[in-house]
Amino acid sequence: MxxxxxxxxxxxxxxxxxxxxxxxxxxxxxxxxxxxxxxxxxxxxxxxxxxxxxxxxxxxxxxxxxxxxxxxxxxxxxxxxxxxxxxxxxxxxxxxxxxxxxxxxxxxxxxxIKGGDVRSVRFSPGAHYLLTGSYDHKVMVTNLQGDLTKPLPQTVVGEHGDKVIQCRWHTHHLSFLSSSADRTVTLWTHNP
The missing domain is CATH 2.130.10.10 (YVTN repeat-like/Quinoprotein amine dehydrogenase)
Known part of the structure; x- marks a missing residue:
């Protein structure tokens, strides 16, 4: 063949x-x-x-x-x-x-490869967390401090009324912004 x-x-x-x-x-x-x-x-x-x-x-x-x-x-x-x-x-x-x-x-x-349509990914300051925003309306944080060969702890930290377009961490703190097709920008704080 x-x-x-x-x-x-x-x-x-x-x-x-x-x-x-x-x-x-x-x-x-x-x-x-x-x-x-x-x-x-x-x-x-x-x-x-x-x-x-x-x-x-x-x-x-x-x-x-x-x-x-x-x-x-x-x-x-x-x-x-x-x-x-x-x-x-x-x-x-x-x-x-x-x-x-x-x-x-x-x-x-x-x-x-099993996730939704993720449109935004950003590492936190220090790269301890991964912030993702998706077309499923959710903003999630994944804890990267564990064993990367095993499923990592994920937390839904926010949700919009429409698809999430972008997410950005603050440069020094564990807070972040997310923007959405629902015409909102929201400031969130992550408390691990």
Whole structure:
């Protein structure tokens, strides 16, 4: 099926796949291919990348993440922008919530792939907390002081009547502003 170097492969795991579905990708046409190993036949060609695929990761039965020289990470039809460098490695935590990437420029990115449409992210002074604003109307704070390999404590610290557009921390204090499509700007204080 491939017309170029195969850079990575993985097996789909879980009761739905039977453990016999091979996922492979690499250079050439920039597609990801699935193969039924028991029957020895190709199943699907998944397209979307515009550069050579460098890394694959599978989890949860039929979920596939891929990283590419096109500087994108794709997860079953959803694309995430990297740091502006080819994505050399991808992995997903056991809960299926966090996607980590390694880029060729030395950057490591962390994505919440089960979250809503987050439109604003900001680290607090000292980077102990992450402030996020989302189209689900919520403003949340994530405590980054724990084990980053486990689910991190999140708290809804505010809510607007419409989607949240931006959030900004105060430069010295644990207070922040959020703006919304409901035409309000609100000042909040975070008391951990």
């Amino acid at each position: 491939h017309d170029g170097t195969i850079r990575d492969l993985a097996f789909l795991e879980g009761p739905e796949s039977g453990g016999a579905i091979l996922v492979s990708a690499g250079a050439g046409d920039c597609n990801i291919y699935t193969t039924d190993c028991q029957r020895g036949q190709g199943l699907h060609a998944l397209s979307g990348h515009t550069g050579h695929i460098l890394s694959l990761y599978t989890w949860g039965g039929w979920m596939i993440a891929s990283g590419s020289q096109d500087k994108m990470v794709r997860v079953v039809g959803t694309a995430f922008h990297g740091s502006g460098s080819p994505v050399a490695s991808v992995a997903v935590d056991p809960s299926g919530r966090l996607l980590a990437t390694g880029q060729e420029d030395g950057a490591c990115m962390l994505y919440d």
